[in-house]
Amino acid sequence: MRIVLDTNVVVSALLTGGGTADMAVQLVAQGAATLLVDSRILAEYDVVSARPRFALYSSERRLLLELLQRLAEPVVAAPLQLTLPDLDDRMFVEVALAGRADVIVTGNVRDFIPRDGALSIPVISPRAFVDRMRR
Numbered sequence: 001m002r003i004v005l006d007t008n009v010v011v012s013a014l015l016t017g018g019g020t021a022d023m024a025v026q027l028v029a030q031g032a033a034t035l036l037v038d039s040r041i042l043a044e045y046d047v048v049s050a051r052p053r054f055a056l057y058s059s060e061r062r063l064l065l066e067l068l069q070r071l072a073e074p075v076v077a078a079p080l081q082l083t084l085p086d087l088d089d090r091m092f093v094e095v096a097l098a099g100r101a102d103v104i105v106t107g108n109v110r111d112f113i114p115r116d117g118a119l120s121i122p123v124i125s126p127r128a129f130v131d132r133m134r135r
Contacts, residue, residue: 001033001133002073004041004096006089006106007048009126014049014056014064024105024126025064027133028071035072036099040091042069075099083115096121105129 005024012021028035045068049061077094084090089111096104097120104112104123112123124132 001103002036002099002101003028003033003129004036004092004099004101004104005068006092006104006108007041007044008107009105010045010064010068011049011054012107012126014061015054020126020130021107023130025068027130029067031071032133035068036075036095036101037069037072038075038077038091038095041095042072044088044091073099084112085115086111093119093121103129103132 005028009021009024012019013025016022027033042065045065049056049065050058075095075098077091077098080090080094080097082090082093084093086108092104092106093112095101101121104121105126106112106123107126109123109125112119
């Protein structure tokens with residue numbers, strides 16, 4: 001399965017080892033799913049996970065980000081004229097569409113509901129993703 005992980009899933013995986021987000025990331029680490037990224041997504045993973053409010057250990061954070069970058073399939077995505085509730089999330093949709101992802105996995109599904117129609121790609125929670133992969 002080809003997926004795009006929203007930043008909140010990566011940060012949640014770091015914060016709550018053994019939780020649903022961590023299970024989703026582990027599926028990528030095990031090769032059960034192919035993570036699609038571009039440089040913008042990798043940069044956001046890095047910047048957001050480094051925020052002091054998360055108090056993550058630098059070495060743990062760095063190891064996960066390096067693993068994800070090494071395992072991920074890089075995608076070159078064209079800009080879209082898509083209006084989402086959070087415009088910063090547009091890059092995830094752009095990469096998902098360009099990389100022919102099967103799903104976008106996010107803890108904030110509502111942030112991916114365009115104001116001008118539906119997405120042509122499913123947007124699901126980490127729980128739904130893990131459940132789907134277990135079937």
